[in-house]
Each structure stands twice: as C-alpha cells, then as structure tokens.
Amino acid sequence: MYTEEIKAHQLRSNVHGTKADNIVQRAEKALLNVRIDQTVKRLSTLTKIQTELVSELKQCLAENEFQQVVERGQRSQMKEHEKSKERQIKKFNRLIERKSNQQNMQESIKPTDSEDEPDSSERWVKNYSKRSLNEVERSVLMKGLNFAVSPRQVPIIDYITTTECACRHLDQNDANELRAKVLVELNKHERVEQNLHQREHQAIKELKSDKSIKILPADKGRCTVILDTDTYKEKCESLLSDSKTYKILKRDSMQSYKKQFITLLKDLTDRQIHGAAMGSPVSPIVCNLYMEHFESIALTTAPNPPSWWYRYVDDTHTKLEREFAGEFTHHINNLDQHIKFTTEEEHDNAFAFLDVETIRPDGQIKTKELLTQAGITDAKLYAPQSFAATTTDKPAGQTGS
Known part of the structure; x- marks a missing residue:
C-alpha cells in the first residue's frame, strides 16, 4: 500500500482522507527522525576511524609529507562539502517554491472582499437551484467548464499508445529516435504539478455526484449556470412539446441515418464555400x-x-x-x-x-x-x-x- 522514496522520505497512500493524510505525515516525521539518528551515529563512527587513520599516517610519514597529505585532504573535503551544500540549497529552494505554490492555490479559493468591485462569483456563477454552494464550490465553478484539471498521474499508457501509432508511419531509425525522446520526457515528469487544491478536487467530486442539479454553460458568455434537475427537465419537455418543431418517433432512426450518412461520405467530398466552420475557435x-x-x-x-x-x-x-x-x-x-x-x-x-x-x-x-x-x-x-x-x-x- 505504501512506497517509500529514500531520498525525501515521502510516503504515498492509496487511502485518501484527512485521517489517512495525518497518519502519513506522522510516519514521514518518524522516518525522518530515524534517518537523523542513523546519520549522527554514522558520523560518530567515521570520526573515530578518521582519528585512527591520522594517527597511523603521522607515524609513517615525515612531518612535511604529513602536512601535505592533510592539506590535500582538507581541500578535497571542502570541495565535496561545497557540492553537497549546493545540492541541499537547491532542494530547499524547491521546497520553498512548492510551499509558496500551495499557499497561492489556497488563497485563490478564498473570497475577496472588495468594496470597489462586485463579487466576481456572482458574475461567473449563476445558481438558480435549491442547493447552497460553499466558497470552494463557487471557486471551482468560476474556473469555467472548459478548465482542464491536471491528472493525478502522468498518463503513460496514452503517451505510449500515441507514440506507437505515430511510429507506424516512420522508418525504423526515426521511430527509435522518437521513442527515445518520448521516454526522456516521461522520465523528466514523473510527477504531475496539480492545478487544484485537495478541497477543490473534493468539491468537484461532490458536485458531480449530486443528481439533483444540472451544471450548464450559459447560452452566451462564459457564465456557469446551476439549475435544479426537475427545472431542467421541465424546460426540455416544454421545448419538445412543440408539435410544430418536434414529433415523436416510433423507433430510433439514428442507426439508419448513420448508415446513409456514411454511404454519402464515401462518394462525396464537400468544401465549405460560405460562412465559418461550426466549432472552430477562429469562427x-x-x-x-x-x-x-x-x-x-x-x-x-x-x-x-x-x-x-x-x-x-x-x-x-x-x-x-x-x-x-x-x-x-x-x-x-x-x-x-x-x-x-x-x-x-x-x-x-x-x-x-x-x-x-x-x-x-x-x-x-x-x-x-x-x-x-x-x-x-x-x-x-x-x-x-x-x-x-x-x-x-x-x-x-x-x-x-
């Protein structure tokens, strides 16, 4: 269930929730304390070994030779110390940046009390349902229905499948080169940077599971509208009840139309000569x-x-x-x-x-x-x-x- 990363002592659990997160955090701290104790004992042992080796060298070498060995050893020690120090500084800066990103994400879901500007959530989210939305749910809906949520993990299978499909149209050398480049990029991005906070993920899950509401885009504009499911069905039934526009079919004719459409496409190639293409972002x-x-x-x-x-x-x-x-x-x-x-x-x-x-x-x-x-x-x-x-x-x- 758990996998340990030796360098950072980070634990990942398949069980989600506040209690599970607290257990994982306590386990990470306990592992870190054990790591510190082991490192201190290891340093003490190495110090004793160093003292014994220095004593033996002093007996075997002349005074000037011994001083040269000590100076070279100190220079080598300082060089390794600077390398290690630089690595630790980079790690520390990455941790600070990650913490700052998490704080910015938390602040982004907090409401802003501004007297000069109207509440932006009221502009972008119109709730006409009986459900009361909390601050986190409004924050998620304000991002719009086209907002792309980062996946939990890198979709490796999808990348491999797409790459292999592309390699079919390449010669062997180019295909192997493409596979190697994709593999390098996948190794660089083992973890996906999340663009939503944990509470926002939970809000999306709760909104999707609520069958009493319908979340829809506005007819025009970028607003998100929330309606009661009953109200939504009533509006649909009201539109479909117009006998001048719609009529009830005795059977599902989609398969028949689909076959006819495919037959026409086989012998027909059209080019749009007027207007803009439906669905195109340029239209x-x-x-x-x-x-x-x-x-x-x-x-x-x-x-x-x-x-x-x-x-x-x-x-x-x-x-x-x-x-x-x-x-x-x-x-x-x-x-x-x-x-x-x-x-x-x-x-x-x-x-x-x-x-x-x-x-x-x-x-x-x-x-x-x-x-x-x-x-x-x-x-x-x-x-x-x-x-x-x-x-x-x-x-x-x-x-x-």
Whole structure:
C-alpha cells in the first residue's frame, strides 16, 4: 500500500482522507527522525576511524609529507562539502517554491472582499437551484467548464499508445529516435504539478455526484449556470412539446441515418464555400469582424438610421422612430442574402435584451437585470462610435439575425 522514496522520505497512500493524510505525515516525521539518528551515529563512527587513520599516517610519514597529505585532504573535503551544500540549497529552494505554490492555490479559493468591485462569483456563477454552494464550490465553478484539471498521474499508457501509432508511419531509425525522446520526457515528469487544491478536487467530486442539479454553460458568455434537475427537465419537455418543431418517433432512426450518412461520405467530398466552420475557435472572431463591416455599411447607408445601435454577436439593441422600423429592417435584410434580421418591438414601454430589461418610465430609458433568466452574463456590447447612446422618449426596439 505504501512506497517509500529514500531520498525525501515521502510516503504515498492509496487511502485518501484527512485521517489517512495525518497518519502519513506522522510516519514521514518518524522516518525522518530515524534517518537523523542513523546519520549522527554514522558520523560518530567515521570520526573515530578518521582519528585512527591520522594517527597511523603521522607515524609513517615525515612531518612535511604529513602536512601535505592533510592539506590535500582538507581541500578535497571542502570541495565535496561545497557540492553537497549546493545540492541541499537547491532542494530547499524547491521546497520553498512548492510551499509558496500551495499557499497561492489556497488563497485563490478564498473570497475577496472588495468594496470597489462586485463579487466576481456572482458574475461567473449563476445558481438558480435549491442547493447552497460553499466558497470552494463557487471557486471551482468560476474556473469555467472548459478548465482542464491536471491528472493525478502522468498518463503513460496514452503517451505510449500515441507514440506507437505515430511510429507506424516512420522508418525504423526515426521511430527509435522518437521513442527515445518520448521516454526522456516521461522520465523528466514523473510527477504531475496539480492545478487544484485537495478541497477543490473534493468539491468537484461532490458536485458531480449530486443528481439533483444540472451544471450548464450559459447560452452566451462564459457564465456557469446551476439549475435544479426537475427545472431542467421541465424546460426540455416544454421545448419538445412543440408539435410544430418536434414529433415523436416510433423507433430510433439514428442507426439508419448513420448508415446513409456514411454511404454519402464515401462518394462525396464537400468544401465549405460560405460562412465559418461550426466549432472552430477562429469562427467567432471572423464572424465578429464581418458583422462590424456589415453594420458599418448598414448604418451609413440607411435613409433613417437608428439613434443607437448596440450589438452582441448577432443580437442588436436599437432605438429609432416607430414609423421607420419596417423601412430599416427591409434595408438591412437586402444587404446580404445570407443574413436576415427579425425584429421585436417593445410592449408596455419595456422589452428584454440578453439578461437586461429596458424600460421607459416617464420617457426616461432605464435598465434592470432579469434575475429569472439563466442565460447571458458579462456581455460586452459593440457599438460604432457614430452611434453613441442618447436618452430620449423615442420608442426602442430589438433586432436579431
């Protein structure tokens, strides 16, 4: 169950938990004390042997020869002492660095009380479930659902498998060279530097085992949303109950579609000639650049442009005279055949845009956050400089592609 590293006297246990960790720490300290006692006894024995050898040399050698031997021995001793001292300093510095990293990791999961900035956990973690999240759980969820947790051990089997697959396409010499380089790198990284504290690992385990909640990414933005499982199922059932969009299948047709799709792929090679590839990390950047170009043309060529224009991805928040709404929609829909906008006008002097509701009490435009909508947070809106926001009593409207 335990394996001992002779140099550092570090014990590793297959049993996890606070009690097991305390037992391992006490055993490590006991081993260190035994090591110190053995070293002290060994030094005492070597000192006696040294005294006897010096006495014998003094009797066998002349005075000047004896002094030369002593001086050379002292120089050799100091040289070895400096080497050992340098090794110990390096070890000590590594221990200090490791301790500092652990402290920084512990501090990173502590909440920061700042009066000038809002609580960042409220921005990045939206909890709409009945479960109460503690500080460590919020800290883990703030890292985002794409955060990569370091493995406990180096996945040696995966590296070897991948390397052997690559070696099949190489000649014998290149394959052996690649294997040797991979082996050297694996030997360098026997231990994996952990990017989460033990309490954060435990928090992830508890969140994953809780079947009463669903942890989801927000529709837009980088926020993490927590919903009750019942609420999540109700929303799914509500969407699927729309008979105009979905219908119940008598049997699972995925296998049939899969075979048809594979048959088509064998005889068909397509190249995308319009738009950006779905799932590509470059696609959002390219789309945003094109939308900036598109809206620049749309706003400068419109006969009656809106008073303001704010955009988040493909959703826009605009304000213009009601009589020009249809004209403006027709104008922007004729600029690109692949981009079509729909409009949503205000009702009762209010309408929702992203997770903010725009209202016009007494002719003044104001906003308030919609806490009931688990959707979009920290949305950074883009607006051309020539279309800055103004506060008037003109009707507001929303446009979306």
